[in-house]
Amino acid sequence: MLRLSPNPDRLPSPAPLDPATLERGSSLGRDAWRRLRKNRLAVVSGLFLIALLVACTALPGLLGLSFSAADAEQFLPPGAGHWFGTDLLGRDVFARVMFGCRISLAVALAATVVSITIGVSWGAIAGYAGGKLDTAMMRVVDIVYSLPFTLFVILLLVFTDSLAKRFQLGPTWNLLVLFVAIGAVEWLTMARIVRGQVQSLKRMEFVEAARTLGLGHGRIIFRHLLPNLLGTVIVYTTLTIPGVMLLEAFLSFLGLGVKPPMSSLGTLIYDGQLEIETHLWLLLCPGAVFSLTLLALNFLGDGLRDALDVRASAD
Amino acid sequence: MLRFVLRRLLESIPVMFLIVTAAFFMVRFVPGGPFLGEKALPPEVQHNLEAHYGLDQPLWRQYATYLGNLCPKRFAPQRLFADLDRDDRWDFDLNAAFGINFGPSLKYANRTVNEIIAGALPYSLELGLWSLLVALALGIPLGVLAAVRRNTWLDYLCSGVSLFGICVPTFVLGPLLVLAFAVHLQRFNASGWNEPLDRVLPSLTLGLVYAAYVARLTRGGMLEMLGQDFIRTARAKGASETRIVLRHALQGGMLPVVSYLGPAAAGILTGSFVIERIFQIPGLGREFVNSAFNRDHPLVVGTVVLYAGAIVFFNLVVDVAQVWLNPKLRFED
Numbered sequence: 001m002l003r004l005s006p007n008p009d010r011l012p013s014p015a016p017l018d019p020a021t022l023e024r025g026s027s028l029g030r031d032a033w034r035r036l037r038k039n040r041l042a043v044v045s046g047l048f049l050i051a052l053l054v055a056c057t058a059l060p061g062l063l064g065l066s067f068s069a070a071d072a073e074q075f076l077p078p079g080a081g082h083w084f085g086t087d088l089l090g091r092d093v094f095a096r097v098m099f100g101c102r103i104s105l106a107v108a109l110a111a112t113v114v115s116i117t118i119g120v121s122w123g124a125i126a127g128y129a130g131g132k133l134d135t136a137m138m139r140v141v142d143i144v145y146s147l148p149f150t151l152f153v154i155l156l157l158v159f160t161d162s163l164a165k166r167f168q169l170g171p172t173w174n175l176l177v178l179f180v181a182i183g184a185v186e187w188l189t190m191a192r193i194v195r196g197q198v199q200s201l202k203r204m205e206f207v208e209a210a211r212t213l214g215l216g217h218g219r220i221i222f223r224h225l226l227p228n229l230l231g232t233v234i235v236y237t238t239l240t241i242p243g244v245m246l247l248e249a250f251l252s253f254l255g256l257g258v259k260p261p262m263s264s265l266g267t268l269i270y271d272g273q274l275e276i277e278t279h280l281w282l283l284l285c286p287g288a289v290f291s292l293t294l295l296a297l298n299f300l301g302d303g304l305r306d307a308l309d310v311r312a313s314a315d
Numbered sequence: 316m317l318r319f320v321l322r323r324l325l326e327s328i329p330v331m332f333l334i335v336t337a338a339f340f341m342v343r344f345v346p347g348g349p350f351l352g353e354k355a356l357p358p359e360v361q362h363n364l365e366a367h368y369g370l371d372q373p374l375w376r377q378y379a380t381y382l383g384n385l386c387p388k389r390f391a392p393q394r395l396f397a398d399l400d401r402d403d404r405w406d407f408d409l410n411a412a413f414g415i416n417f418g419p420s421l422k423y424a425n426r427t428v429n430e431i432i433a434g435a436l437p438y439s440l441e442l443g444l445w446s447l448l449v450a451l452a453l454g455i456p457l458g459v460l461a462a463v464r465r466n467t468w469l470d471y472l473c474s475g476v477s478l479f480g481i482c483v484p485t486f487v488l489g490p491l492l493v494l495a496f497a498v499h500l501q502r503f504n505a506s507g508w509n510e511p512l513d514r515v516l517p518s519l520t521l522g523l524v525y526a527a528y529v530a531r532l533t534r535g536g537m538l539e540m541l542g543q544d545f546i547r548t549a550r551a552k553g554a555s556e557t558r559i560v561l562r563h564a565l566q567g568g569m570l571p572v573v574s575y576l577g578p579a580a581a582g583i584l585t586g587s588f589v590i591e592r593i594f595q596i597p598g599l600g601r602e603f604v605n606s607a608f609n610r611d612h613p614l615v616v617g618t619v620v621l622y623a624g625a626i627v628f629f630n631l632v633v634d635v636a637q638v639w640l641n642p643k644l645r646f647e648d
Contacts (some may be wrong), residue, residue: 152338242481264553273487295478
């Protein structure tokens with residue numbers, strides 16, 4: 001549950017009745033921020049993620065790194081010139097990892113946006129409507145949850161891939177399909193959690209008030225209920241991104257996701273494991289960046305959950 | 316209980332129907348038929364091939380025929396494990412056992428999808444079962460120990476393993492295990508599925524991730540159970556600590572793990588695609604990925620239906636187990 005009023009413990013003690021301090025109170029955001037700052041692991045994770053985002057967007061441009069230039073000797077071990085060494089074609093692995101991060105994070109963010117949109121609307125509508133509609137909608141979630149839905153993602157990718165070939169669509173199309181396909185799978189947990197929250201929120205007085213004012217259902221859901229779910233949504237978004245990244249890497253590893261000439265962390269890991277016996281760094285460098293990103297996202301998500309005090313059960 | 320099982324069985328029929336329909340029409344609308352090779356076939360040949368496989372008929376009739384062929388017509392599961400062709404391997408003949416016929420493969424001439432499944436499924440099934448076993452045999456004891464010895468080094472080891480399993484994906488872990496145990500220590504073969512020892516690395520790779528989740532869930536479930544009143548009662552009666560943990564707390568503590576088994580099975584199933592690729596195992600996952608690339612429609616749909624059927628069935632078993640383990644659920648509905 002989100003705290004809707006200031007925590008009574010944190011109200012200033014009655015002794016110095018200075019109106020300035022009285023009025024300031026303590027907002028949910030500020031409370032959460034203070035709690036989050038105390039969680040060292042979450043802060044470090046957050047800083048790491050920011051650094052990674054900045055590095056993979058800015059560094060290639062700043063250092064003049066090229067993702068495809070094959071201008072060094074092949075299989076140079078990691079060293080001063082090439083931090084992560086070079087690959088079979090003499091390309092700089094650091095540059096490739098940075099560009100791969102860009103693609104992986106872009107896919108992760110876009111697919112997460114898709115999954116949040118579906119999950120939040122689905123859960124909010126089901127929870128708000130209640131009754132038979134709710135039962136039916138949540139039954140769908142249960143069924144999809146228990147199915148090997150990855151199979152359908154693979155089918156969808158193959159399907160759109162041949163469409164792209166026939167109509168000569170570029171690699172951007174491939175990425176777009178990947179966003180939608182992954183997003184369409186990873187929305188289930190979000191839907192369950194949002195539904196549970198909406199179910200308890202909709203009985204509160206402010207919803208009653210909104211209804212008395214004659215507002216429509218859509219407006220109540222999207223203007224009055226959803227803003228109260230922001231904390232929950234933020235927390236589960238942070239925890240959805242690792243799942244999305246894993247799925248993208250899984251598909252790319254199988255050759256179904258990101259296609260050459262683009263590369264994501266998944267394709268780099270695939271290329272790396274082919275050379276593992278002789279050139280370990282080709283697997284270790286992208287693999288370590290990938291694992292650290294997942295780790296950081298998990299820590300940050302847990303930290304945010306504690307900070308925002310989200311206590312939602314999964315069903 | 317019987318009513319519950321029957322209701323769940325009935326519920327799974329429309330689910331399977333939806334899956335078959337979705338898979339059937341999805342591959343049918345893929346442009347680029349199965350006979351589009353490097354060279355374009357002469358129109359007559361193309362026409363004859365389509366007539367041979369019944370692809371020239373209207374779509375609805377193809378669909379109806381397909382559905383008819385899929386409907387189970389007999390129930391003789393023991394025939395799955397018969398060995399009529401005497402090759403020392405189970406036949407896995409779905410047609411003989413249930414009368415399910417997936418039709419001919421379009422890419423492998425003269426082979427039916429049933430034959431391909433029968434050839435590849437045992438590998439995947441064995442891999443899946445071993446991995447599940449790894450997940451449970453590692454995860455449950457670790458979770459129980461972590462809950463009993465809360466906030467000691469054992470507990471921290473448990474959370475460490477969980478984090479490791481969540482953050483190191485199978486496609487990184489697998490090659491690293493191969494490098495360590497096959498290339499450097501020379502204990503195992505790097506790939507293949509011939510000797511008994513060849514099972515170890517793939518099952519370990521696939522199972523570790525799930526062991527991590529299972530450990531986490533067991534720990535949570537056990538901690539909740541150990542705080543309950545009936546545990547205090549058992550202590551008051553003088554039951555030994557081992558008996559309290561194993562007899563009283565474990566039954567309830569397993570509930571989160573049991574409800575996780577359904578998603579875990581689905582995950583292990585799709586996870587095996589990657590494992591079969593890394594370790595060169597000739598399983599069904601590899602066939603599925605290849606058939607999707609080859610547009611071998613009957614094989615794609617057949618694999619999807621088989622996988623989905625297996626998952627639906629497994630979920631049914633899990634649900635029944637849940638009701639059996641949790642007395643509270645028995646009196647609902």
